[in-house]
Amino acid sequence: DVKVTQSSRYLVKRTGEKVFLECVQDMDHENMFWYRQDPGLGLRLIYFSYDVKMKEKGDIPEGYSVSREKKERFSLILESASTNQTSMYLCASSSLGGGSYEQYFGPGTRLTVT
Amino acid sequence: AQTVTQSQPEMSVQEAETVTLSCTYDTSESDYYLFWYKQPPSRQMILVIRQEAYKQQNATENRFSVNFQKAAKSFSLKISDSQLGDAAMYFCAYRSSPWADSNYQLIWGAGTKLIIKP
Numbered sequence: 001d002v003k004v005t006q007s008s009r010y011l012v013k014r015t016g017e018k019v020f021l022e023c024v025q026d027m028d029h030e031n032m033f034w035y036r037q038d039p040g041l042g043l044r045l046i047y048f049s050y051d052v053k054m055k056e057k058g059d060i061p062e063g064y065s066v067s068r069e070k071k072e073r074f075s076l077i078l079e080s081a082s083t084n085q086t087s088m089y090l091c092a093s094s095s096l097g098g099g100s101y102e103q104y105f106g107p108g109t110r111l112t113v114t
Numbered sequence: 115a116q117t118v119t120q121s122q123p124e125m126s127v128q129e130a131e132t133v134t135l136s137c138t139y140d141t142s143e144s145d146y147y148l149f150w151y152k153q154p155p156s157r158q159m160i161l162v163i164r165q166e167a168y169k170q171q172n173a174t175e176n177r178f179s180v181n182f183q184k185a186a187k188s189f190s191l192k193i194s195d196s197q198l199g200d201a202a203m204y205f206c207a208y209r210s211s212p213w214a215d216s217n218y219q220l221i222w223g224a225g226t227k228l229i230i231k232p
Contacts, residue, residue, distance in 0.1 A: 004158075040123070040224055040225075041224060042118075042120075042205060042222040042223055042224040042225055043205065043220075043222040044222075045219055045220075048219070058219065090159065092159075101147055101209055102149075102161045102164065103161075103220060105158050105160070107157070107158050108158070
């Protein structure tokens with residue numbers, strides 16, 4: 001089974017702190033994604049990566065950056081956390097081909113910025 | 115740009131009965147994929163069912179089936195014999211064909227919370 005893990009289930013940070021959210025997948029997937037989930041808004045894509053060191057902005061990249069130094073690991077960075085970044089963050093991965101295009105999700109990190 | 119709309123923020127159904135969740139989408143593409151994902155409380159998002167737009171036959175996975183109406187751009191999910199474990203947020207998602215010059219994004223609806231009454 002595909003396994004996507006995220007470094008923390010719950011995180012509380014202070015305004016202005018630099019925050020790192022880590023995601024690791026064990027299925028050698030090429031694509032990895034970071035989403036933000038807010039009630040009534042569904043999932044909004046922050047960044048995705050289709051290869052090591054490659055990244056593309058999603059719909060809401062402002063205030064975020066990402067890093068993918070290894071294929072299995074995709075990190076989301078909040079350079080200076082703000083209260084409006086309080087949210088659930090979901091990481092996902094998918095294979096480049098194979099006809100499935102299914103995205104496999106991690107358990108999520110609920111981040112609270114105070 | 116493609117959009118996905120789930121007009122029902124919340125639905126409830128009696129255990130063992132059938133419920134249908136609605137999803138509409140807007141696209142100018144002719145080839146694409148549609149998905150229903152399930153997110154149980156405090157658990158990971160998982161794929162429920164997938165439909166390729168070029169296939170006329172509606173996808174089915176055990177108690178889950180879809181009613182795919184391409185012309186109407188409608189993609190509803192029917193859950194038969196509802197069980198307590200079906201309680202979750204359900205999200206509809208759209209993906210462009212891999213042959214299109216597009217990225218790897220899924221376009222998501224806002225979700226429908228399904229409540230199962232015992």
